[in-house]
Amino acid sequence: MATGSVDLGDPGRLDRDVFTAGNFLDQGQLQQSFRVAVSAPHATLSGVLEKAETMIGVPSLWGGNAPAQGLDCSGFVRYVYEKAAGIPLPRLSAQIGRKGSAIAQSELHPGDLVFFNTPRGETTHAGIHVGEQRFIHAPKRGAFIRIESNRIESMKSAYWTCRYYGARRVVA
Known part of the structure; x- marks a missing residue:
């Protein structure tokens, strides 16, 4: 889904057969309605990213399930997702990996979920995409939640590239 807003100020750009006077919302209502529909996922994902950081x-x-004790991926x-967007997700990465909509890696937006296969199996690791092939995750016991951002540890690294499983967009 595209993010941002669309300028509907030029009614000549609209299909006049469909948008005839009186048949639909007036231009102002249409513009506001469309802007809300397009930007809502972006706002949700932005809030998710802010909380993740x-x-x-x-x-x-x-x-781990709570910051006070520590968290796994x-x-x-x-x-x-629960705190930033009010979206409850299942407990396991594989279960979370079935929520929302699948998206291509080229369509990732900051706040989208990324999934990886590990030696433990398919879809056994998850993180939150930051942008520019970087993601935030809880890497392993004894480490700390961090952004994988350098060329060795980003999604472009050999380690993560060969383990990449897919991405999902989860919005309310």
């Missing part, structure tokens, strides 16, 4: 430095703990994703 506040979690940097929280201990990574396998099975799925606990991190669940916590952020």
